[in-house]
Amino acid sequence: MSTPGNYQAISDAERGVNPPVPWADGCLDFFSDCEVCLWGCCPLGCYQSLFAWNATDAGTEDFHPALLRVCGLTVVVPNLLGFVASTAPSLGPAVQPLSTANQLLFAWYGMTHRQKMRRRHNIKGTDCGLCSCFSCLCEGDDEKIEDFCLYLCCAPCATCQETRHLRRWGITTRWRPKYPYDANGRVAGIGGGSYQAPPGQAMDVPVAPVAPGK
Structure with missing residues (x-):
């Protein structure tokens, strides 16, 4: 197995x-990465x-745009709706649909971000089963x-998985790369490593210039 040190964003032509x-x-x-898990478990800010x-x-x-949007959808709006429901119980029937709509909007926003990440870094596959009830959407x-x-x-589950992927392959400026592969395809680095290379995956995707924001 080769070393995936040049795993980066790729172009549409190369993706094919x-x-x-x-x-x-x-x-x-x-x-598999307790440091990331602790960050993801803190619901206010982290x-x-x-x-x-x-x-x-x-x-x-x-x-900053991402931070403002995610804070609005996960902190500001839910707390505002909760405050309205607690101070004006008569508005409770109207608050619940708004809360559900906010949850669906955040799920759609998170999915859009994750889909862009998949395309930009050529990530495929599912690992949590299929939720067919939303297939029409x-x-x-x-x-x-x-x-x-x-x-x-479970938005924190999805976000922490994304962070572990970026950290594992060194596509991050906020986290030190964790347990990178060595030249023999074995996990090397911090703490002896608990990550294992996926069977049959070389993961040495070539580098290609990609314009920011695409």
């Missing part, structure tokens, strides 16, 4: 001829920063369906 890569690990592999860092490092969105695309359901049901 280079084999896709899977996620670095499963969305439920929380303890998780939102983690999402915005991912968007910046993956090249899907600038940090996602054009029957298994990856879209999974990405939407992940952000709807």
Whole structure:
């Protein structure tokens, strides 16, 4: 297995001829990187920063716009609706649909970011099963369906998985690369390493210039 030190964003033309890569690990592999897990578990500030860092490092969105959007959808709007419901119980029936709509909007926003990350870094495949109840919203695309359901049901799981993938392959400016592969395809580096190379995956995708924001 070759060293994937040049795994970077690729162009649309190259995406058709280079084999896709899977996620670095499963969305439920929380303890494969406890540092990332702790950041993702904090719902006020840390998780939102983690999402915005991912968007910046993956090249899907600038940090501050992403941070403002995710804070609005996960902190400001839910707390505002909760405050209205607690101070004016008569408005409760109207608040609940708005809360549900906000959750769906955040899931759609998270899915859009994750889909851009998949295309930019040639990430394919699903690992959490298929949520077919939303197939009508996602054009029957298994990856879209999974990405939407992940952000709807467990957004921190999806965000931490993205961070681990970016960190594992060194596509990050906020985290020190963790457990990179050595020349023999074995995990090397910090702490002896708990990551294992996916079987049969070389993951040496060529570098290609990609314009910012695409």
